[in-house]
Amino acid sequence: MKKITFLFLIAVLFALGGCAHKELNKxxxxxxxxxxxxxxxxxxxxxxxxxxxxxxxxxxxxxxxERGYYVFPINAVKRVLEDDGLADSSLxxxxxxxxLANLFGADVVLYVVVERWDARYAVLQTTTTVAVxxxxxxxxxxxxxWDNRVQMVYTPDAGSPGAGGGAAGLIAHLVVKAxxxxxxxxxxxxxxLARQANSRAFLYYPGDGIPPxxxxxxxxxxx
Amino acid sequence: MRAxxxxxxILLLLIAMTGCVAHSRYNWCxxxxxxxxxxxxxxxxxxxxxxxxxxIEEAEPEGKVPPGIYAEYGFALYEEGNHQEAIAYFKKxxxxxxxxxxxxxxxxxxxxxxxxAQKENAExxxxxxxxxxxxxQKSSAEGLK
Numbered sequence: 393m394k395k396i397t398f399l400f401l402i403a404v405l406f407a408l409g410g411c412a413h414k415e416l417n418k419x420x421x422x423x424x425x426x427x428x429x430x431x432x433x434x435x436x437x438x439x440x441x442x443x444x445x446x447x448x449x450x451x452x453x454x455x456x457x458e459r460g461y462y463v464f465p466i467n468a469v470k471r472v473l474e475d476d477g478l479a480d481s482s483l484x485x486x487x488x489x490x491x492l493a494n495l496f497g498a499d500v501v502l503y504v505v506v507e508r509w510d511a512r513y514a515v516l517q518t519t520t521t522v523a524v525x526x527x528x529x530x531x532x533x534x535x536x537x538w539d540n541r542v543q544m545v546y547t548p549d550a551g552s553p554g555a556g557g558g559a560a561g562l563i564a565h566l567v568v569k570a571x572x573x574x575x576x577x578x579x580x581x582x583x584x585l586a587r588q589a590n591s592r593a594f595l596y597y598p599g600d601g602i603p604p605x606x607x608x609x610x611x612x613x614x615x
Numbered sequence: 616m617r618a619x620x621x622x623x624x625i626l627l628l629l630i631a632m633t634g635c636v637a638h639s640r641y642n643w644c645x646x647x648x649x650x651x652x653x654x655x656x657x658x659x660x661x662x663x664x665x666x667x668x669x670x671i672e673e674a675e676p677e678g679k680v681p682p683g684i685y686a687e688y689g690f691a692l693y694e695e696g697n698h699q700e701a702i703a704y705f706k707k708x709x710x711x712x713x714x715x716x717x718x719x720x721x722x723x724x725x726x727x728x729x730x731x732a733q734k735e736n737a738e739x740x741x742x743x744x745x746x747x748x749x750x751x752q753k754s755s756a757e758g759l760k
Contacts, residue, residue, distance in 0.1 A: 446654040447651060454647055454681075457640070458639050462682045462715065464683055465708075467653070468683075497714070586647075
């Protein structure tokens with residue numbers, strides 16, 4: 393009887409192992425490349441919103457560094473590329489990855505393309521639909537190591553009506569919502585949207601995100 | 616109404632309190648917002664450079680300076696023409712993050728050349744300027760002929 397239980401357990405372990413392996417496939421190449429440093433190059437913007445690329449470029453560093461990688465200084469990189477005649481981000485994206493990586497001594501290069509970024513304004517709320525494509529390529533072989541596409545609909549949060557407020561509370565809440573929507577239309581703040589898109593792209597792991605980098609894994613080994 | 620005033624007061628207090636406190640591995644001190652403001656209003660350079668300096672001042676005592684920040688600040692100084700100080704920050708970046716060394720070595724060399732050229736210009740400038748002035752007079756005189 394004990395033997396059967398044991399065999400059963402082994403079978404279950406194999407089955408589980410199989411699943412885990414399948415899920416990790418997406419990052420296999422990334423894991424074997426084991427990069428320490430990520431070069432973020434300027435973002436290509438194919439959307440109708442002119443500010444989208446700046447929002448994305450500004451917000452990529454924090455989540456990747458917190459994930460445990462060395463991230464090159466985005467503005468210094470952008471300026472050096474401009475001086476090298478690569479002021480247009482689409483030119484940077486078509487240059488060989490190995491050439492870019494060599495220039496900065498980077499292990500991998502992150503390319504981000506904003507495919508869609510449309511805001512729809514209404515009295516009570518603004519909704520913005522975005523689609524962003526992320527790619528990480530190997531700095532030696534130019535090979536694609538990881539990619540992810542994030543599509544989401546974003547609405548600035550005006551909170552929810554407080555409990556027990558009754559009709560007055562509801563009206564007050566609607567006023568707050570209308571004010572939030574008006575402010576958003578006058579001067580949209582897409583910082584939270586950009587941060588959310590990046591978190592979705594990078595942080596689900598295991599899943600479709602990026603494996604933890606050397607500065608995170610070194611720390612967990614210490615503990 | 617009174618409740619909502621109270622709530623907004625608490626919110627303001629919370630925002631003020633979270634100013635530059637690190638909730639994570641590094642102390643970013645609003646790095647992403649500062650970057651975006653720089654791209655949106657490139658003319659406000661002073662605020663950008665000051666903002667980078669602030670991150671270092673806040674994060675350095677607790678050893679939480681994020682990767683790339685010394686280099687970013689150094690590059691801003693370099694663009695201001697402050698080449699010597701720029702080099703000091705490029706060296707700091709290279710010391711703290713070995714991954715940055717290839718790039719920092721290049722930046723140190725570029726800033727070093729500029730600093731050298733600046734120094735030579737400063738030493739040679741009276742004479743060169745005089746020559747330039749003579750040349751200008753000569754060429755305009757020739758132009759008149």
